[in-house]
Amino acid sequence: MHFASLLKDGLDLPKPELLHFDGNPLHYTRFMTTFDECIASRVQSDKSKLNYLIQYGAGEAKKMILFCSCMDDDGYRKARKVLHDHYGRPFIIARSYVQRLTQGPYLEADDSEGLQELARYLDECYVTLSHLGYFSDINNFEHLLGIARRLPLNMQHRWKRHAGEIELCGSEPQFSHLFEFVQNEALIANTLFGRMMTSKKDSGPPKPTKPPPRMFRASSHAASVSTGYEGKHRQASRQVTSAQSVMCPMLWRNVKCSKKSSSENDCG
Known part of the structure; x- marks a missing residue:
């Protein structure tokens, strides 16, 4: 009963997939381990094992063992030795x-x-x-x-x-x-x-932002100084204007006299 259950479970499971070996030494150990587990342990004839080994080979690795199919009984062992010597030695x-x-x-x-x-x-x-x-x-x-x-x-x-x-x-x-x-x-x-x-967005603390420019207001002292200066400036301007108004009649009289003397000389 236990054997029948194991047999049923084995039939229900999908067949393990065997990857092709392309001659990469990094894949050699995994390929040969899977090949022995899925094929070599289930097949009795060395000739059939050799055919499977060639079938699951690829590229240069497959070319290296093709000639072994012409051999009689030692073809399978020879093919495995060729693959081991080229790709499976530990130092390689x-x-x-x-x-x-x-x-x-x-x-x-x-x-x-x-x-x-x-x-x-x-x-x-x-x-x-x-x-x-x-x-x-x-x-x-x-x-x-x-x-x-x-x-x-x-x-x-x-x-x-x-x-x-x-x-x-x-x-x-x-x-x-x-x-x-x-x-x-x-x-x-x-x-x-x-x-x-370690994300790129959060790679460090946030950068400080620059504060907005401050709008400075004049102090009351500065305003009073500015107002006093403007008042003195306006007072000085009024004094100059009044002086000009006093001097204008004299200047105008001198201009008229100079024009009159100039016209008399022209007539003479």
Whole structure:
């Protein structure tokens, strides 16, 4: 009864999808693990396994194993060896991860999506290399430094302190330390406050606005001084005008006399 239930559940489940392998060393471990789980464990004939392996190959990887179909019984083992030697050796996979993790763009302080992507790649690298048991290349100091330099500047300072504390305890910083550090930073950046504090709109405190120009009013003292000055100016103007009115008849008389003497001289 239990076996029949398991059989029914197996029939009801959708068939697992097997991705094609295009020759990318970063995809080799995942492809071969899925191939063994979904096909190799269910097929008895090595010839059939080889046909499936060729069917799910793509690009250069598929071209490399096509000749194995002409072989008799060893074609399947030969095809797997060819793929492993070109794409599945641990140092090839590790160096591919090093290139991918160190040659990406530098992250800005508000690039939470870029930080999440880097954390995902580090997680994938850690799981794959743990499966292979190979960390010698990725633990190289220059490689760790190349990954750390892609982090935002403020995060680099925190990693520098964290790595320094590891050294002071008598150990050497490893890839696992950097992986855990970036994972924690990515989790913090994905929290509510992490998203709000690193958004471009709220990247800093609000800038102070300039106050409107003030309209200065004259003080009562200034007004009284100005009024006194204007009163004195008007009084002086009236004195000049009255003096001109007194002098005008004399000036007019002199002008008439000068015109009269001038006309007499002309007549003479």
